[in-house]
Amino acid sequence: MAESVSPVPASPSSTDTDDTTPNPWPRRVGLVVGPLALIGGAYGLYSYETHGKFQQSTDDAFLQADAVTVAPKVGGYVEKVFVSDNQDVKAGDPLVQIDPRDYRAQSAQYEAQIGLAQAQADAAQAQLGEQEAAIAKADADVAAAQRAASFADAQVARYSPLASSGAESGEKLAQLRNEATQAAAKLASARASAQAAHRKIDTIKAQMEQAKAQGSGAKAQLSSAQVNLGSTLLRAAVDGRIGDKTVRLGQFVPAATRLMSVVPVSQLYVTANFKETQLGLMRAGQPVHIKLDALPDIEITGKVDSISPGTGAQFSLLPPQNATGNFTKVVQRVPVRISINASAELRKLLVPGMSVEVSVDTKGAKDALDALHGKDSAQ
Numbered sequence: 001m002a003e004s005v006s007p008v009p010a011s012p013s014s015t016d017t018d019d020t021t022p023n024p025w026p027r028r029v030g031l032v033v034g035p036l037a038l039i040g041g042a043y044g045l046y047s048y049e050t051h052g053k054f055q056q057s058t059d060d061a062f063l064q065a066d067a068v069t070v071a072p073k074v075g076g077y078v079e080k081v082f083v084s085d086n087q088d089v090k091a092g093d094p095l096v097q098i099d100p101r102d103y104r105a106q107s108a109q110y111e112a113q114i115g116l117a118q119a120q121a122d123a124a125q126a127q128l129g130e131q132e133a134a135i136a137k138a139d140a141d142v143a144a145a146q147r148a149a150s151f152a153d154a155q156v157a158r159y160s161p162l163a164s165s166g167a168e169s170g171e172k173l174a175q176l177r178n179e180a181t182q183a184a185a186k187l188a189s190a191r192a193s194a195q196a197a198h199r200k201i202d203t204i205k206a207q208m209e210q211a212k213a214q215g216s217g218a219k220a221q222l223s224s225a226q227v228n229l230g231s232t233l234l235r236a237a238v239d240g241r242i243g244d245k246t247v248r249l250g251q252f253v254p255a256a257t258r259l260m261s262v263v264p265v266s267q268l269y270v271t272a273n274f275k276e277t278q279l280g281l282m283r284a285g286q287p288v289h290i291k292l293d294a295l296p297d298i299e300i301t302g303k304v305d306s307i308s309p310g311t312g313a314q315f316s317l318l319p320p321q322n323a324t325g326n327f328t329k330v331v332q333r334v335p336v337r338i339s340i341n342a343s344a345e346l347r348k349l350l351v352p353g354m355s356v357e358v359s360v361d362t363k364g365a366k367d368a369l370d371a372l373h374g375k376d377s378a379q
Contacts, residue, residue, distance in 0.1 A: 054281065054361060054362045054363035054366060055359050055360070055361060055362075056274060056278040056279075056281075056282060056359070056360045056362055057357065057358060057359035057360070058272055058273065058274050058275070058278070058357070058358060059355070059356075059357045060272065060273040060274075060333065061270055061271065061272035061273065061338075061355070061356045061357065061358045062270070062271055062352075062353060062354065062355055062356065063268050063269075063270055063350055063351065063352050063353060063354040063356060064268070064269055064270070064271050064352050064353075065240075065263050065264050065265060065267060065268050065269070065352045066264065066267065067240075067243070067261045067262065067263045067264070067352070068236075068237050068238055068240070068261065068262045068263075068264070069258055069261050070095055070096070070234055070236075070258075070259050070260045070261065070262060071255075071256050071257055071258050071259060072096070072098055072231065072232075072234060072253055072255055072256070072257060072259065073228070073231040073255060073256075074098065074103065074228050074231050074232060074255055075098075075252070075253060075254040075255045075257075076098040076099045076100075076102065076103075076232065076252070076253065077098065077099045077250060077251070077252050077253075078096060078097070078098060078099075078247055078248065078249055078250060078251045078252075078253060079097045079098060079099045079100075079249075080096070080097035080249070081095075081096055081097075081247055081248070081249050082094045082095055082096065082097070083095050083242050083245070083260075084242070084245075085242060085243075085245050086241060086242060086243065087241065087242045088240070088241050088242075089236045089239070089240060089241070089242060089262065090236065090239050091235075091236055091237060091238050091239050092235050092236060093235060093236045094233055094234070094235055095234045095235060095236055095242075095259075095260070096233075096234040096247055096259060097232065097233050097234075098232040098233075098234075098253070099232070100229055100232040100233075103225060103228045103229040103232060104229060106225040106228070106229075107222060107225040107226055107229055109225075110218050110219075110221045110222035110225050111218075111222060113214070113215075113218035113221070114215055114218040114219055114222060116214075117211050117212070117214040117215030117218055118211075118215055120207070120210075120211035120214070121208055121211035121212050121215065123211075124204055124205075124207045124208035124211055125208060127204045127207075128201065128204045128205065128208065131197065131200050131201055131204055132201070134197050134200075135194070135197040135198055135201065138190065138193045138194035138196075138197040138198075139194055141190040141193065141194070142187070142190040142191050142193075142194045144190070145183065145186045145187035145189075145190040145191075146187055146190075148183045148186065148187070149180070149183035149184050149186070149187045151183070152176065152179045152180035152182075152183040152184075153180050153183075155176045155179070155180070156176045156177050156180045159172060159176050234259070236262050237262065238262055238264050239264060239266060240262040240263045240264040240265060240266070241262070241263050241265050242260055242261075242262060242263075243260065243261045243262075243263045244258075244260055244261045245259070245260040246258065246259060246260065247259040247260060263351075263352060265347060265348075265350065265351065265352075266344075266347055268340060268342075268347065268350055268352065269305065269337055269338060269339050269340060270288075270290060270302065270337070270338040270339075270340060270356055270358060271335050271336070271337060271338075272335070272336045272338055272356075272358045272360075273312060273333040273334070273335055273336075274333060274334055274336055274360075275331050275332070275333055275334075276311070276331060276332045276333070276334055277331060279307065279334055279336075281362035281363075281365040281366065281368060282304065282307065282336065282360055282362050282365070283304065283362070283364070283365045283368070284304050284305060284306055284307070285303055285304060285364075286303060286304045286360055286361055286362055286364055286365070287301065287302075287303055287360075287361045288301065288302040288303055288304060288338050288358055288359065288360050288361070289301060289358070289359045289361075290302050290338070290340060290356050290357070290358050291356060291357045291358075292350075292354060292355075292356050293354065293355040293356065293357070294349070294354055294355075295349065298346070300340055300341060300342050300346070301340075301341050302338045302339050302340040302341055302358075303338065303339055303341075304336060304337075304338055304360060305337040305338060305339045306336075306337045307334060307335075307336050307337075308334050308335040308336065308337075310334075311332040311333060311334050312332070312333050312334070312335055313332055336360075338358060338360075
């Protein structure tokens with residue numbers, strides 16, 4: 001007889017669990033993140049409207065300095081070089097000595113010309129004194145000849161009636177007339193000599209003026225020669241650091257040859273090329289944050305010094321002419337000069353040409369455009 005088997009009740013399995021029960025965590029996260037995101041967005045909008053939109057930044061910016069090119073005014077052989085590459089110098093420090101012997105000789109030559117001109121002027125002055133004495137003698141001779149001629153004429157006038165009446169012989173009258181003629185001739189000669197003596201004064205004075213003019217010319221040439229002599233020693237015009245040094249001892253350098261540059265590293269500034277669309281609120285004096293590519297962890301401050309009066313393209317060698325042909329609008333950039341505030345230790349690490357990123361806070365001019373709009377409306 002077959003044995004009957006009674007059914008065994010099935011035990012509850014994990015698969016039979018009710019999956020419709022909701023998980024509370026996503027809802028809780030949503031309740032927290034949603035308000036936070038809303039608050040963050042509101043704060044971001046507020047920060048942008050009150051601060052962010054006034055920050056104008058660019059990475060098209062570089063450190064610069066007004067380097068002074070050292071070039072000789074006169075040519076010659078380099079006798080001494082007082083500085084080495086990258087050396088710090090002070091204003092007035094000697095840099096290069098050019099052989100001064102030729103310029104010293106020129107100065108001596110002009111000094112000799114001055115002495116010669118002075119001697120000629122002294123000689124003319126002495127001749128002038130002698131001539132004045134000769135004039136006095138000539139005038140005295142004229143006076144004596146005048147008296148002799150007057151006496152001779154008087155004698156002729158006195159003896160003429162006597163000779164006519166027979167009281168005196170005609171021979172005596174003829175002799176007196178001859179003496180009167182000779183006296184007149186001597187008077188004319190004395191007058192001519194006196195006139196020549198007077199005219200010679202003008203000649204001597206002209207010689208004296210000529211000597212003085214030659215002396216003045218020689219003095220001017222001496223001054224120029226002394227300037228050239230002083231120019232053989234080149235000195236630093238500003239405090240700075242020697243750069244781009246090409247001069248060598250014994251080298252012949254013509255005038256105006258570039259020998260080196262003095263870079264005033266203590267007077268560095270930033271030239272930042274901002275887009276024209278960034279300049280609406282930019283003004284001189286606004287604060288600037290500067291970040292150096294060479295020192296990314298260091299941020300320094302500065303301020304806007306000035307804004308260029310033209311775009312970079314306008315000052316290029318061939319400025320664009322858009323009046324003819326096809327035209328593609330390109331946003332232009334305008335150079336802005338920014339001064340920097342940095343410690344002496346930091347400035348030692350900065351050199352012209354370094355790349356920087358700058359951000360200008362233009363918030364101080366936020367009412368400027370409104371004022372312009374008001375003026376336009378009033379007009």
